[in-house]
Amino acid sequence: MSAVLFIVFVVGLAIGVPIALAMGGAGLLALAIDGNLSLLSVPQRFFDGINSFPLMAVPFFILAADLMTASGITTALLRFAGAMVGHVRGGMGHVNVVTSVMFAGISGSALADAAGPGAIETRMMAKSGYDKAYSAALSAATSVIGPIIPPSIVMVIYALTDSRVTVAGLFLAGVVPGLLMGLALMAMNHYLSVKRGYGTVGTAPGWGVRLRALWRATPVLLMPAIIIAGILTGLFTPTEASAVAVFYALFIGLFVTRTLNARLICRVLLQSGLVTSAALIIVSMASLFAWLLTLLQIPQAIGAAIGGMTTDPVAIMLIVMVFVLLCGLFIDTLPAVIILVPVLAPLSEQFGIHPLHFAMAIVLNLTIGLATPPVGGVLFVMSSVARLRLEELTRAILPLLAALLVVLLAVVLIPSLSTFVPGLFGYAR
Structure with missing residues (x-):
């Protein structure tokens, strides 16, 4: 069965079959050929994969991000970022990074960041004299911060797959790595801007201008604060927080920016429904694939193979990260989490690695894969947007x-980067 499962899956990916169909088709064919298990288990696993209350956070966070984008909040974020860093060398590139860091606290999705602010930032950078390819590349790289700074759709899926971590703990674990990603990209942007002559050093705007820009951006910046504060105080669960985010986004669009109307809301609902359907189909198909991997004892075999190489936790982490990075080149983030976490997470317990540290390294690794060929989702989005x-x-x-991989290495080698903030709130004991 295992041979059929992997051969059909790999061949499906190679010929361009969508990842969801490749996983579901491989699982169905493997069960049919083996004949020892009823095919009724296929729809059961599909349903079990999405029959989860915490998973309801995914469609709500997607809808909240789409509503905030439709409300025109990107303009406020860009103006605030421009007022803070637009005057330094490579200023428009820095504005790109800072805007993505702020938008990450709203979207939870790299693709949403790339298709929304990323498209606008790319055009603004190109008009300011930056190379078009570099402008699109920076927008693609900064969009990867989206799933790291809370809220994060990928982290919700991870927490469902590994019961040793919580959504709230993972959200907090992403704060420091997400900010480090922003700083690393700003440092690389500064270096490349100096080397290639992008941008000029301008006059810093006065604090009056900056404070007015901050005031206009405050309603947007409050959203992640409300989500995290509500979860930490026990006011609502992460799933309920996603619903709160939707109502808050509606309030901003209807009464603050006043850009939402009935027609636009209907359009946003349709768009969010399509994105959510695609995500949940992937989750359901991946759950069947992951169940078969567990049934075939693949996790135990891989764990034994890695454990046979070394018993040093740092070496184990490095080996796992290389393996995950290679998988991320060919498998999209959501199915990769559902497939790889049951296989690899037991290693953290076996070798005494903190589950939040291990989880954060895996999530960061896979999100970087969104910006790597040949199947990097944000690359395709930016390629289409920038033509x-x-x-x-x-x-x-x-x-x-390269800058993002340096951050990944730091997160792997320094556990406190992932565990310090959760530890402050009792999530990393």
């Missing part, structure tokens, strides 16, 4: 990926 060939975008993003 660039994928090859051009790939060459331009390489130094930015």
Whole structure:
């Protein structure tokens, strides 16, 4: 059964079959050929994969992000970021990074960041004299911060897959790594801007301008604060927090920016429904695939193989990260989490690695895969938005990926980067 499962899955990916169908088809065919298990287990596993109260946070966070984007909040974020860092060398690039860091606290999705602020930032950078390919590459790289700074759809899925971590703990664990990603990309942008002559050093705006920009952006910036504060105080669960985020986004769009109307809300609901359907289909298909992996004792085999190489926790982490990075080149983030976590998470317990540290490294690793060829989702989005060939975008993003990999290495080698903030609130004992 295992041979059929992997061969069909790999061949499906190779010929361009959508990841969900490749996983579901491989599982169905493996069960049919084996004949020892009833095929009724297929729809049961599909349903069990999405029959979860915490999973309801996914459609709500997607809807909240789409509503905030439709409300025109990107303009307020761009103005605030421009007032803070737009005057320094490579200013528009820094504005790109800072805006993405702030938008990450709203969207929880790299694709939403790339398609929303990323598209606007790319055009603004190109008009300011930046190379078009570099502008799109920086937007793609900064969008990867979206699933790291809370809220995060990927972290919700991870917490459902590994019961040793909670959504709230993972949200808090992403704060420091997410900020480090922003700083690393700003440092690389400064270096490349100086080297290539992008941007000029301007006059810093007065604090009056900055405070007015902050005031206009405050309703947007409050959203992640409300979500995290509500979860930590026990006012609502992470799932309920996602519903609160939707109502807050509606309030902003209807009464603050006053850009939402009935027609636009209907359009947003349709768009969010399509995105949610695609995500949940992937989750349901991946649950069947992961169940078969467990049934075939693949996790135990891989754990034994890695454990046979070394018993040093740092070496184990490095080996796992290389393996996950290679998987992330070919498998999208959500199915990768559902497939790989049951396989790899037991290693953290076996070798005394803190589950939040291990989880954060896995999530960060897989989200970087969103910006790597050949199946990096944000690369395809930015390639379409900027009307660039994928090859051009790939060459331009390489130094930015190097900066992100440095952050990944730091997170792997320094556990406190992931566990310090959760520890302050009792989530990393």
